[in-house]
Amino acid sequence: MDGTTDINARFRILLAQLNPVMGDLSGNSAKALAAWKEGRERGVDLVALPEMFLTGYQTQDLIRKPAFVLDAAQHLDRLMSDCVAGPAIAIGGPFLDGTRLHNAYHVFHDGRIVSRAFKHFLPNFNVFDEVRVFNRGQVQGPWSLDNHGPRIGNPICEDAWYPDVTETMAECGAEILVIPNGSPYFRDKMEVRLNHMVSRVVETGLPLVYLNLVGGQDDQMFDGGSFVLDRHGALVMQMPLFEEGYGEIAFMREEGGWSPEPGMLSDIPCSFEQDYRVMVEALRDYMSKTGFSKTLLGLSGGIDSALVAAIAVDALGADQVRCVMLPSRYTSESSLQDAADAAGLLRCQLDEVSIAGSQEAVHDALAPLFEGQAEDVTEENIQSRLRGLLLMAQSNKFGEMLLTTGNKSEVAVGYATIYGDMSGGYNPIKDLYKTRVFDICRWRNRTWRTWMKGPEGEVVPVSIIEKPPSAELRPDQKDEDSLPPYEVLDGILKMLVDDEKSVADCVEAGYEREIVKKIEHLIYISEYKRFQSAPGARLSPRAFWLDRRYPIVNRWRDPSG
Template identity: 40%
Template structure:
């Protein structure tokens, strides 16, 4: 049996465009001699559709789209497996099921629905879908096929020390005589996820002595990035076919001959994260109907990295850098921004804000009488810049990309309605030390980001001689504390002991984290590249008194 894996990039709700893409890849797979082509989970409507699933018209359109696919491929000898939404039985209390259809000979010949519904991190499947009570083997080309959907394969007791579900659909299907395991997925990316996924699927193949075929969605949908990285794994755990990461792809594999396409995937973690950010930025901008972006350039490392990502995502002609020096901006920062723009080949405009800042001071002087300058005046500068960026955004129809990193968002070292304004937080899931790592990756072949930007001490430049270390511990000390607390939920005592740092310092940092939740809940969507990003996968109340 020759199988094709169609690793496509669907747009949520674009049934017409998604069907066209499915048909295009089906024809290419047919021309390549495949007997069967696999498409990702919910390929017809895109994943995750969220509350669209509550709309009856959305569900009806999904079924109509599947009929269109069946009719359009009726004359082809190839069969396809496509993910889509089906109605649930009224007794389940849910509207829909997450299903996979075997399309053959102009009709839907078999339907399998997802059994394991994740409800952790960014996943809300249990909120919307009814689970399949029983799955059945699919018979195709003389083979008994164990057809599964994403999470159905993520519960192998031989791989996971702690399982999240009591049932293993793969084990049940293989016990009934399954000979090959097919998995259609929409498995989002985070650092290290590709390795974990590959090792897990290889363990399943070895345990059941059966080949595993997994096709994964690729592309960005809001804060989620899907890496693709589709795989075919032989019964001994060997990868015999693989698709590219972070781009659409079509690969073929002859299961019997144990041979298939082996498209290149990077093993460099920094390169993978960078490619994820580029893909997430490109898809967010374009799927929202825009083509151009604005980046406020401060002369610092964060805005430099965001500008580089934007250029690689959208092309230099679609990126404009805006410098907005205040009375406290150094000449070097302005020149560094200008040189960055030259290196990247983007347009650079300068809007000094000193006069605007002075006018704010005059307007507020009667109300501020007798009060000393403090963080208020610093935030005014940031909010002036935010206003200017949004004015340009409205006027030229370009999205603003925010430039804050995860370290700053964690402790609230950012200004609401100031440097936080914008449509997408490109590096909001990168700790500051990771930002430096990615900048060095960007400069691997040439000096795209000026070395002066990498070497200068971080500073918001909102008061004379300001440095980030005036308010925060050095990032080399701060970031491990934040990662332990935010991504692994370690206690202050555990962090202090493991990292050999002062407990009072840890508590001071964590207090800043808890006090800043109100800012994060008003932030732009953050591109997720770690296990625990700010956004829908991390839900905490704002009005709290934390005692843990």
């Protein structure tokens, strides 16, 4: 039992759904202190911040640096000293227990430590590799403030995805579960989270607070969406996705336990909107957190670069985005017009730098060596690499971040030129299959939200959406000359890449074995390209980089099917 017996007692928690910057210990501490002061002004009992908020998440091997861990400990001590004469504050950050480093959750009140929980279940899948950097902690019992409020258990993120930790806390007397999370986005993840958390409520009979980080970190987007469930698993509070902010929730002590009062109930947008906003917010954060304000991209008149341009304008504003058309002798008039129309709709600058002269110069330089050799993909790649060279030169000269524009279908099968159109610092659509590129473009043309800095209405010309995709590296070239139709290609890729299915599974699903084997081969031989590719927003549980780690040298091919 806790120290209060008043049936009408209230306990108020301020959820600080905020966006930390990796490694900015002073800045993150200042954000935490500002949240605590906000809570003090509101008169709440507890201000709660998410998992590993002090350092940012995920730290990867940065957390293995002793000086970083020591610096984090000093910032935690200063924060504890600063937070006096007000509410308790709970914040995620590392803790070195002797020689054992933990992902910990610290609760301070009036300049002293009240509780320190260690993460028990360390995720070691998808983008997570916590077994590499942290030690597993013992399950901690609940805590309470002196003679005030409920007994609170703090399972840390993964600890709440299994019944063991929450049931142990309930058996030890916990009355409310407050779960700090660093849970990154993938499509439809909100439903997955809710289902798991409802299960924890059903098993323990305890109300539950799910508090999540928000903001971009490299390829990952922490999407917020913090929520509260009552003792019956009903949703009583839902904070917005992708937005920083505070959410206040009050718990009343009633017969049988503590119950949350109704709070805000924000809408959960459709998956197209969620994907698009992830690409926008991830780019915005990547730019600001790496110190860039302006960006540029090659605008070809094709759908991929048109979508990236729209994302960039919605993230940064038209005045911060510069598009460059780099025509060759194979560039059609319609592509020149489409690029001009796309830039015009977005109201951003469009420059033109022809590669024709450079192309001729390279041809002449190589002619003695290439004499007697037929033209092939070599000459096509030279064009792409010239574009990459000219774009990188502009990036260097003007201090603009160069965006790459390859979709997941192309990235998967290597239908992109390394040191060419793969040159750049970030790829917003890296985890977006080509068929979904079309869907997202149509969605954006009919949808506008206040978080978009671009204009309302059509931003990707319909002519771009409707024309057959082409790299325009040779006369009358079409993507389908080299690849199966994108509906077929994406269907096979989703099975082989996202679902790790076999060739036999694909054949059973109705795809031709010859085509499946070709795609499988292209996936494997393109690994070296992906290894050197720019990071991009993670939209699925099987994005290229941390989600899928394959060897570059690999002779195995699936014999099934």
